[in-house]
Amino acid sequence: MEKINVLDFERSVIAEYTSDIEFLKFLEKNGKKELNLDYSKVELKELEDEDLDTLGEETVLDYLEEVASITLTNEIEGEDFVVQNLPVVASIAFNYLREGVAYLDVVQEGTMGLIKGIEAYKGEIHGDFDNYKNYWIVREMVLFIESKINDIKNEFKSFFKDKRENFGKTKEEESDKSEVYLTEEDLLPNLEAIDKREKLMEKTMDFFALKNRLSKRQIDVLNYYFGFGVDRRYSTFEIEEKLGLNKGDGEVIFEQALLILSTMEGKMFL
Numbered sequence: 001m002e003k004i005n006v007l008d009f010e011r012s013v014i015a016e017y018t019s020d021i022e023f024l025k026f027l028e029k030n031g032k033k034e035l036n037l038d039y040s041k042v043e044l045k046e047l048e049d050e051d052l053d054t055l056g057e058e059t060v061l062d063y064l065e066e067v068a069s070i071t072l073t074n075e076i077e078g079e080d081f082v083v084q085n086l087p088v089v090a091s092i093a094f095n096y097l098r099e100g101v102a103y104l105d106v107v108q109e110g111t112m113g114l115i116k117g118i119e120a121y122k123g124e125i126h127g128d129f130d131n132y133k134n135y136w137i138v139r140e141m142v143l144f145i146e147s148k149i150n151d152i153k154n155e156f157k158s159f160f161k162d163k164r165e166n167f168g169k170t171k172e173e174e175s176d177k178s179e180v181y182l183t184e185e186d187l188l189p190n191l192e193a194i195d196k197r198e199k200l201m202e203k204t205m206d207f208f209a210l211k212n213r214l215s216k217r218q219i220d221v222l223n224y225y226f227g228f229g230v231d232r233r234y235s236t237f238e239i240e241e242k243l244g245l246n247k248g249d250g251e252v253i254f255e256q257a258l259l260i261l262s263t264m265e266g267k268m269f270l
Contacts, residue, residue: 003036006138013142014207024120027135032127035134039095042212060103060262064090068226068233085114089137091228094219096141098210101148103261106141113140146207153205160198167191217243218257225254
C-alpha cells in the first residue's frame, strides 16, 4: 500500500488543507493511502526535573484511565463508535503536545476531527476507516496548534510594537510614579535589540520548530501503561522488560510523563 508520512502530511495541512472542502478533495484522491504515523525523525528531549515546576491537574489521569477502560467491540454505531476510537485520539495526541498547548485541548480537537471523519467517511472512496480517521485526527490537531501559535505570535508582535513605539518614553501613572519603557537596565536596551528579539520569535514560534514536550520513550511507556495500540495494559515492570529499561525506570518515566501531560500549557521561551 502506498504511504504518506505524517510529517509530510503536517506540512500539507498547514499549507493547503485548512478548508474542510479542500481536505475532502485531498482525501478522495489519497484517503486509501496509509497515513504512516512515524514520529521517529522528530527530535524529542526528555525534560529535566527543574523543568517540571508547574502545578498539574488530576483530570488528565482521570481521563486517560477512563479511556483505557473502554471495552472494544466489533458491532458498534453512533455515539459508541466515537467512544471506541477515543484511545486512538488519546495516543496520537501524545505526539502533538507542543510547547504552549495543553494535552486535553489537543485531545478535544482530535476528537472533533474523529467525528468529522466518521461523518465524511465513504468506504468505497476512502478505504480502510482505521487509516482514514487518522488523517482527520492529525489534521485537526495540527490546525489547532498552528492557530494557537499564531495567536501567541500576535501577542508578542503587539508587545514588541508597543516597546518600539514607546522606546525611551516615560508614562506618568496616577500614583505619580513613572514607568520607563526601555532604559539601560532593560533586557531590550535599544531598538536593535527589540528587532533581534522579534526575529528570534518569528523563527522560534513556528509549528515545525516547536519541540514536543514528551520524548519517544515517554510516549512508549504511556501507550503500554494505558494499553493504547497494544494488546492490553502493561505493568511498569512489564514495560521495563519490553523497552529494556533498568528496574525502577519505568515508574519514574511514567510519573514524569504524566506530570508533563497534566501541566495546563507548556512554557514558551525566546
